[in-house]
Amino acid sequence: MSIIESGNVAAALGVKLCRANVIAAYPITPQTPLTEKLSELVESGEMNAEYIPVESEHSALGVCIAASSTGARAFTATSANGLLYMHEQLHWAAGARLPIVMCVANRGVGAPWTVWNDQQDSLSQRDTGWIQLYAADHQEIINTVIKAYYVAEQTSIPVMVCYDGYILSHTHMPFEVPDQEKVDAFLPPFRPNYALDPSMPANLNTVTLPEPRNNIRGELAHGYMELRYLLHEGMIRAIEVVGEAEQRFNEIFSVSGTAYMDMYKCDDATYIAVAMGSLSLHLRVVADILRDEGIKLGIIGIKLYRPFPCGIVADALKDRDGIIVMEKAISYGYVGPLYSDICSCLYTQGLDGPSPGFPYVHNYILGLGGRTIRTIDLMDAIRPICTGKRIKDQPGWIGLKI
Amino acid sequence: MGSRECGQITSHSEPGPGDGGRTGSWRVLRPVIDLEACIPSRRKVAACFICWLYCPDGVITRTIPPSIDYEYCKGCGICAEECPTKAITMVEESKFALEEK
Amino acid sequence: MPSKPTILTLPEEELVHPGNRACSGCGLSIAYRIGLKALGKDTIVVVPPSCLTVLQGLYPVAATKMPSLNVTFASTAAAATGVLAALRSLGKQGITVAGWAGDGGTSDIGLQSLSGAAERGEDFIYICYDNEGYMNTGVQRSGTTPRGALTTNTPVFGKTQDKKNVPAIMSAHEIPYVATTCSAYPLDLYTKIEKAKAIRGTKYIHILAPCPPGWGYDPKYTVKVGKLAVETGMYDLYEIENREFRLTGASRKLLEKRKLVPVSEYLKMQDRFRGMKDADIEDVQRRINKRWGAYFEMFKE
Numbered sequence: 001m002s003i004i005e006s007g008n009v010a011a012a013l014g015v016k017l018c019r020a021n022v023i024a025a026y027p028i029t030p031q032t033p034l035t036e037k038l039s040e041l042v043e044s045g046e047m048n049a050e051y052i053p054v055e056s057e058h059s060a061l062g063v064c065i066a067a068s069s070t071g072a073r074a075f076t077a078t079s080a081n082g083l084l085y086m087h088e089q090l091h092w093a094a095g096a097r098l099p100i101v102m103c104v105a106n107r108g109v110g111a112p113w114t115v116w117n118d119q120q121d122s123l124s125q126r127d128t129g130w131i132q133l134y135a136a137d138h139q140e141i142i143n144t145v146i147k148a149y150y151v152a153e154q155t156s157i158p159v160m161v162c163y164d165g166y167i168l169s170h171t172h173m174p175f176e177v178p179d180q181e182k183v184d185a186f187l188p189p190f191r192p193n194y195a196l197d198p199s200m201p202a203n204l205n206t207v208t209l210p211e212p213r214n215n216i217r218g219e220l221a222h223g224y225m226e227l228r229y230l231l232h233e234g235m236i237r238a239i240e241v242v243g244e245a246e247q248r249f250n251e252i253f254s255v256s257g258t259a260y261m262d263m264y265k266c267d268d269a270t271y272i273a274v275a276m277g278s279l280s281l282h283l284r285v286v287a288d289i290l291r292d293e294g295i296k297l298g299i300i301g302i303k304l305y306r307p308f309p310c311g312i313v314a315d316a317l318k319d320r321d322g323i324i325v326m327e328k329a330i331s332y333g334y335v336g337p338l339y340s341d342i343c344s345c346l347y348t349q350g351l352d353g354p355s356p357g358f359p360y361v362h363n364y365i366l367g368l369g370g371r372t373i374r375t376i377d378l379m380d381a382i383r384p385i386c387t388g389k390r391i392k393d394q395p396g397w398i399g400l401k402i
Numbered sequence: 403m404g405s406r407e408c409g410q411i412t413s414h415s416e417p418g419p420g421d422g423g424r425t426g427s428w429r430v431l432r433p434v435i436d437l438e439a440c441i442p443s444r445r446k447v448a449a450c451f452i453c454w455l456y457c458p459d460g461v462i463t464r465t466i467p468p469s470i471d472y473e474y475c476k477g478c479g480i481c482a483e484e485c486p487t488k489a490i491t492m493v494e495e496s497k498f499a500l501e502e503k
Numbered sequence: 504m505p506s507k508p509t510i511l512t513l514p515e516e517e518l519v520h521p522g523n524r525a526c527s528g529c530g531l532s533i534a535y536r537i538g539l540k541a542l543g544k545d546t547i548v549v550v551p552p553s554c555l556t557v558l559q560g561l562y563p564v565a566a567t568k569m570p571s572l573n574v575t576f577a578s579t580a581a582a583a584t585g586v587l588a589a590l591r592s593l594g595k596q597g598i599t600v601a602g603w604a605g606d607g608g609t610s611d612i613g614l615q616s617l618s619g620a621a622e623r624g625e626d627f628i629y630i631c632y633d634n635e636g637y638m639n640t641g642v643q644r645s646g647t648t649p650r651g652a653l654t655t656n657t658p659v660f661g662k663t664q665d666k667k668n669v670p671a672i673m674s675a676h677e678i679p680y681v682a683t684t685c686s687a688y689p690l691d692l693y694t695k696i697e698k699a700k701a702i703r704g705t706k707y708i709h710i711l712a713p714c715p716p717g718w719g720y721d722p723k724y725t726v727k728v729g730k731l732a733v734e735t736g737m738y739d740l741y742e743i744e745n746r747e748f749r750l751t752g753a754s755r756k757l758l759e760k761r762k763l764v765p766v767s768e769y770l771k772m773q774d775r776f777r778g779m780k781d782a783d784i785e786d787v788q789r790r791i792n793k794r795w796g797a798y799f800e801m802f803k804e
Contacts, residue, residue: 021592022585050588054581055619062578062616066549066585069572072592074585088575097412156411194414196570196586198545198598203415203565205573207556212405213563216418221563222405230411408563415565420522422566428527451510455689456726458525458532460517464510474521478528478715479723492723 001177007168010138010175011077011103011161012037014145016047017183018101021072021190024052024063028082029115030165031105035077057082061089061102068098069204071195073149076100079165080107080114080121087125090158094129094231096205099152099190101145102130104162105169106277106328108369116370117165118328119277123305123337129231131159131238132305134276136262138175140303141168143257146178147245150187154245155238157231162305164278166370178253186252235307242304260309262301263316265291269298271386272317274342275326276302279366279373283326286378295386302338310345317346323361324385326378327395330365335395339363363395371399420474425459429477431492433470439489443467453481453490508693514540523566525558528722530686530712530729531632532558535603537689538630538710539569541696546599547572547586551579551613553605554639555632577612579604580620583627599700600627607637610646610667621676621705628699628706631669632686634714642717649737651770651779651787661778673707674743680704681743682751685711687729691740691752711738719774731769733757736791750798757795758802766791 005013011034015023023042025035041047050067054060057078064074078086083104093100104122108114122132133148135141141163148159163169194202208224215221222230239260246259264284266272273283280301287297300316317323323346327336334340343361362385367373381398385391437443441450443466454464461471462481470481482490506512518539525532531554539546548571550556556573560566574582579602586600604613609631617629636654637643644654646667653661674681680702682695692710699706713729715722732738733753740754750758757763766788770776779787 022588024581024585024588048592050592052584052588052623054584054616055622056615058575058577059581059584059616059619062574062581063585063588065578066572066574066582067589067592068585070547070586070589070593072589074589089578092575095412193411195589196547196572198547198570201417201565201568201570203417203559203567203571203573204412206413206415206560206562206565207573208413208562213561215408215563216416219408220403220405221408221410222413226405227411227413234411410563413562415560415563417520417565417568419520419566421520421560421564422522422524425522448511455510455513455537456533458527458529458536458725459521459523460519460536461521464515471521476527478725479721480528480725483723484726 002174003177004172004174006033006170006172007138007141007163008034008105008170009037010142011145012041013177014142015075016041017178017180018146018149018187019073020049020075022050022052022064022067022074024054024060024076026054026057026060026078026082028057028079030107030169031077031079031082031103033169034103034105057085058089061086061093064100065089065093065096065098068100069096069196071190071192073190074100075102077103077105079105080109083121083125084109087128090125090128090130093158095227097156097231098158099149099156100158101148101152102158102160103145104160105165106162107165114369117167118368118370119162120329120368122160122162123329125160126306126337129157129235130306131155131157131235133159133161134303134305135161135163135168136278136281136301138168138173142175142177143249146183146187147249150245151238151241153190154241155234156193157234157238162277167278182252186249239304239307239309258303260304260312261316262303264299266298266300266316268296270296270321271324272298272300272320273324273326273382274300274302274338276305276338279326279328282373282375283378285375286382289379290383290386295383297382297386308341308345313342314345317342317359320359322385323359324382325361325363327363327365328367330395335363336365339395360390362391364398365395366398373399424473425476426473429475429495431477431479432472432495432498433475433477433479433481433490434493435468435470436489436491437467439487440467441487450486452484452486456480456484508690508697510690513537513693518544518568520566520568523558523560525554526716526722528715528725530634530714530725531555533686533689533725534632534692534710534712537693538696539567541693542599542601542700544569545597546601549574549579549582549586549600549602551576551604551608552639553608554634555603555605557639576608578616579608579613580617580625580629583629584620584623584625587625587627602627602629604631605639606631606633606635606647607645610669618676621673621678621707624704626703626705628696628708630696630708630710632710632712634712634717636717638714638717651783652775653778654775670707670709670743676705677746678705678707679745680706683709683739683741685729685733685738685740686713687726687733688740688752695742717775720772724772728769728772731764731772734764735766735769736763736795737766737769750802758798761799763791763795
């Protein structure tokens with residue numbers, strides 16, 4: 001069924017299709033309409049779930065952590081400072097290997113207050129052990145939510161589904177709502193490794209020592225470091241699982257999506273602009289116009305940010321003349337986070353060290369706190385790079401009026 | 403051999419005694435029950451058991467006579483302090499160390 | 504109503520393994536051991552960082568024979584909410600959910616989530632064991648540390664503020680059951696937890712749990728100190744059931760005797776109060792007299 005609705009509603013319908021058992025949420029713009037919709041679906045009886053209107057985001061994820069530990073499929077959503085308020089719980093959910101799915105309607109963080117879009121919120125949570133997926137339009141939002149539960153439950157790692165606040169969360173666009181039957185075929189019921197149960201008592205997330213220690217049967221159990229290694233190993237394996245989920249999804253729903261990144265006009269491209277979320281679609285317009293000027297620009301929209309599909313990204317970028325990474329986030333005092341990742345992966349994975357084949361990577365920061373991203377500014381920023389110029393001080397800033 | 407064989411991916415602990423080791427070794431004083439003075443032991447009926455009630459570590463049995471698990475008794479002395487007939491005395495562990503040698 | 508428990512009728516089975524890491528003479532150990540007997544085996548326990556985290560064991564060994572979820576410091580009541588929601592959603596019935604937190608995890612960092620859960624009326628028992636400080640981190644002041652107590656971050660003058668009255672805060676949420684008890688009265692503790700189990704909605708139980716190293720007394724006096732806290736009127740045992748306040752157990756007996764033990768006997772037993780001058784002690788006594796004067800007025804019969 002095709003409908004015209006907001007990105008937030010697309011996310012909510014995805015959660016409903018996944019038959020989430022427990023939803024906990026605290027209002028924050030621009031996520032709120034998503035969980036409002038879920039509360040409506042639950043109250044009206046259209047969705048059979050527990051909706052908990054908690055008193056904070058810290059508690060929202062707290063409820064999900066405990067519900068997931070008890071064997072329920074759990075969901076929450078947030079934005080900006082709400083996500084930051086969850087920070088401790090993000091680490092906890094990942095360390096406890098709980099397959100929670102959370103939507104993040106991306107928004108700039110305070111201070112000063114802003115309600116408008118950038119991606120500083122989720123990118124600053126990069127190292128919490130969550131899988132991060134970025135959706136670029138409404139169809140991707142609903143599909144990604146469904147795939148997210150599959151990936152989370154296959155890997156026992158929580159998944160963040162990120163999409164741009166307002167630009168996607170509040171705009172209405174047509175999208176296809178997958179059939180419930182097919183979703184059920186795609187996503188089997190949640191079978192936890194262990195659920196809290198008086199008939200099988202266990203103490204979860206116990207203090208863990210620096211060194212391995214024997215369990216009650218005399219077998220060697222992990223130390224803290226082994227558990228960290230297993231989370232890392234699980235994240236690396238998740239790259240494969242994300243690919244498998246995509247393939248499965250494509251087969252069951254007869255669609256043709258890509259798992260890790262969307263490539264636009266990259267086959268013959270000498271320059272590639274890389275972005276995440278809706279900006280990657282906006283950049284396609286720029287590619288079309290610049291190609292009329294004879295500039296062979298291709299666009300890559302990264303969909304899987306953590307784990308970072310390094311080899312795949314490096315392969316796509318290594319033989320170009322230049323790369324331009326466009327970001328709505330910054331690591332203050334250095335560069336954009338995606339830029340760091342791409343430089344690092346080109347240096348270490350895609351090539352045998354910094355050879356002449358290593359393309360120059362440029363970095364632009366733009367759109368912070370909802371600053372309008374004008375197509376003409378994107379063109380003016382990208383055009384000189386594609387004619388051999390370099391940004392004087394990395395990162396360059398687009399649209400800065402200082 | 404490493405820890406992978408345990409098959410776990412989280413800190414998932416199963417119930418068992420002695421997580422803190424043989425906590426009896428913490429003890430400086432050992433509670434010793436004088437069965438002549440102990441109410442249930444003397445009267446041969448289930449009665450009193452205040453030592454059982456208050457023992458923080460659950461190492462005294464509610465039996466006639468009550469017995470103390472010295473492997474884990476930490477020697478706090480609450481049982482001796484609360485015993486209504488003063489049937490429990492706290493004895494220096496060093497005395498037993500000599501005896502047990 | 505179950506019949507009044509006695510030493511002989513308490514369940515014999517121990518739900519906490521011996522050889523755990525609690526200190527010798529720990530007031531929490533008494534409370535936890537008896538409390539779990541009251542909660543019964545069909546219970547899921549939620550525990551934030553506290554001495555109980557240590558007592559419960561280090562991976563991969565658990566000292567508790569109950570399913571237990573360790574959660575972040577501020578989220579005990581939220582986590583209990585999550586367990587309940589999952590059980591409802593999965594159609595699992597007959598399981599009691601209990602949060603078991605320390606005084607810091609309750610009166611300070613956990614208060615927001617506790618208040619939220621109580622306002623929502625979550626059907627669980629929240630148990631706060633109050634050893635009047637952050638004992639697990641080395642005896643720092645908490646919201647419930649009493650005035651005058653020396654702690655490692657009130658090392659010179661002692662705490663200069665009053666103990667936060669958490670049961671009163673919980674009572675203001677108009678939950679169906681609020682009770683206070685103490686490790687020195689295991690049967691009272693057992694009775695109140697057992698009673699809470701049978702009530703629907705949010706139940707709050709506050710347990711004064713004397714702490715030998717934190718309070719500075721010989722471990723053998725844990726019960727003595729706890730009893731003195733009650734007999735001096737420093738700490739009252741009561742229930743607030745459907746908004747009705749009632750002194751219970753040993754505090755009820757004090758009401759009948761109309762006579763309190765001088766509070767100096769309680770304070771002088773503990774090293775943490777060594778910095779209190781006579782005038783400070785008199786001040787504490789005056790406050791107790793005032794509160795108990797009101798009780799004597801209220802319950803004249």
